[in-house]
Amino acid sequence: MNIHKKDIIIIGCGCIGLSAGVILLKTGDYNVKIWAKDLPPNTTSNKAAALWYPFLSEPLDKVGRWSQETMDYFKKEIIPLGVEKTGTLTKKVYELYRTPRAQLPEWSPFVPSFRRMKKEEMLDGYIDGFTVEDGFVMDTDQYMDWLVESFKALGGSIDQREVVDIREPFIYADIVINCSGLGARELIGDRLVYPSRGQIIVVDNTRDISLMDEEDEYQLGYVIPRVHNSVLGGTNQQHNYNLEPSKKDTEEILDRVAKISPQFERKNLKILGEKVGLRPSRYSIRLENEFMQDGRKLLVHNYGHGGSGFTVSWGCALDTLKLVRKGADKLKTSNKSDVPWYSLLNKRRSSSSCSFVND
Numbered sequence: 001m002n003i004h005k006k007d008i009i010i011i012g013c014g015c016i017g018l019s020a021g022v023i024l025l026k027t028g029d030y031n032v033k034i035w036a037k038d039l040p041p042n043t044t045s046n047k048a049a050a051l052w053y054p055f056l057s058e059p060l061d062k063v064g065r066w067s068q069e070t071m072d073y074f075k076k077e078i079i080p081l082g083v084e085k086t087g088t089l090t091k092k093v094y095e096l097y098r099t100p101r102a103q104l105p106e107w108s109p110f111v112p113s114f115r116r117m118k119k120e121e122m123l124d125g126y127i128d129g130f131t132v133e134d135g136f137v138m139d140t141d142q143y144m145d146w147l148v149e150s151f152k153a154l155g156g157s158i159d160q161r162e163v164v165d166i167r168e169p170f171i172y173a174d175i176v177i178n179c180s181g182l183g184a185r186e187l188i189g190d191r192l193v194y195p196s197r198g199q200i201i202v203v204d205n206t207r208d209i210s211l212m213d214e215e216d217e218y219q220l221g222y223v224i225p226r227v228h229n230s231v232l233g234g235t236n237q238q239h240n241y242n243l244e245p246s247k248k249d250t251e252e253i254l255d256r257v258a259k260i261s262p263q264f265e266r267k268n269l270k271i272l273g274e275k276v277g278l279r280p281s282r283y284s285i286r287l288e289n290e291f292m293q294d295g296r297k298l299l300v301h302n303y304g305h306g307g308s309g310f311t312v313s314w315g316c317a318l319d320t321l322k323l324v325r326k327g328a329d330k331l332k333t334s335n336k337s338d339v340p341w342y343s344l345l346n347k348r349r350s351s352s353s354c355s356f357v358n359d
């Protein structure tokens, strides 16, 4: 532990906590430790599809900027490292509609390659759609392992431990980053965070484009080609805590993706497995400073990313660094007025004369 660097404890080892940890460590200004109840592969992040696509997250203007900053970070820092290392690929994505869409997605102005699909690109049965040329997809387990490796290679350390009282990490650090996802409900009593249950199916075949039938934001139909397999989805069941795959959901997902294209009919698929995760949904992503213990301690909140954690992770990590810098400057350092009177006694007794005023 380098004594000239500020100590920071991050609560959470999902894609949000790990990305924040990497960005903080890259500055060279902080000693960073992660405390987390669950580590990869047992986090929600590991259950994700995942592709670059803003979904179930607000506020839309900030999600647009964070998504664009994340796409830039992937292009500059991650994709060039190669798919074997990071499990991440650039993949075009088609958003398909069976009805005309006048309204463009709110995040579209932030994504240069965004455009409406051309007629000749349309799949049978669809009449409108949008495309992003340079989205990314990742084999989530491989990407999460790369994130852990990157965090540790930069000097970060990870303790598997549950935080029951938010004051506990402040015994060891003046700055704590809350990346607890759905756990914020219990950790800090934020009842505005709730689960949106997502179930996916992993199948063997892969293809060149991500396809998403966008007609219904609850009965999702998507095919996300990854490195070694594809993911079919999905569900969006709010306030549902069931972590077991449901047969009914599997059947309904298979029916929905079969309607995207005959190549996804059941007879053409080899199912490798199913995954369930609870998206940490909230009316708005919480990314802000909170001063604790009379301004001596800084708690930076970074949770509630719904269905977009990977899509906004690096943008939120960069804003977390800005919040740490801004907050750290305002921290009250413990000075004499804060030091208990009795600890002055010894100091004053050791000097030749002193008039000691009892506090």
Ligand SMILES: Cc1cc2nc3c(=O)[nH]c(=O)nc-3n(C[C@H](O)[C@H](O)[C@H](O)COP(=O)(O)OP(=O)(O)OC[C@H]3O[C@@H](n4cnc5c(N)ncnc54)[C@H](O)[C@@H]3O)c2cc1C
Residues within 6 Å of the ligand: 011, 012, 013, 014, 015, 016, 017, 035, 036, 037, 038, 039, 043, 044, 045, 046, 047, 048, 049, 050, 051, 052, 053, 161, 162, 163, 164, 179, 180, 181, 182, 183, 184, 187, 197, 198, 199, 200, 234, 276, 277, 278, 279, 280, 303, 304, 305, 306, 307, 308, 309, 310, 311, 312
């Ligand atoms: C089926 C599915 C598909 C998805 N697909 C996509 C996609 O394609 N693209 C995309 O961008 N997003 C996608 N998501 C959303 C994405 O998975 C989440 O937004 C993201 O994982 C949230 O990351 P997180 O780090 O906040 O949470 P998590 O991964 O849940 O990590 C939270 C961490 O905090 C720890 N923790 C919580 N409470 C405590 C405590 N009290 N003490 C100690 N540790 C604690 C946990 O143990 C864990 O380590 C998908 C989600 C699901 C379920």
Ligand SMILES: O=C(O)C(=O)Cc1ccccc1
Residues within 6 Å of the ligand: 049, 051, 053, 055, 198, 212, 220, 222, 233, 234, 279, 306, 307, 308
């Ligand atoms: O399931 C999720 O949370 C996702 O982010 C994947 C996704 C893909 C296409 C449309 C909606 C969500």
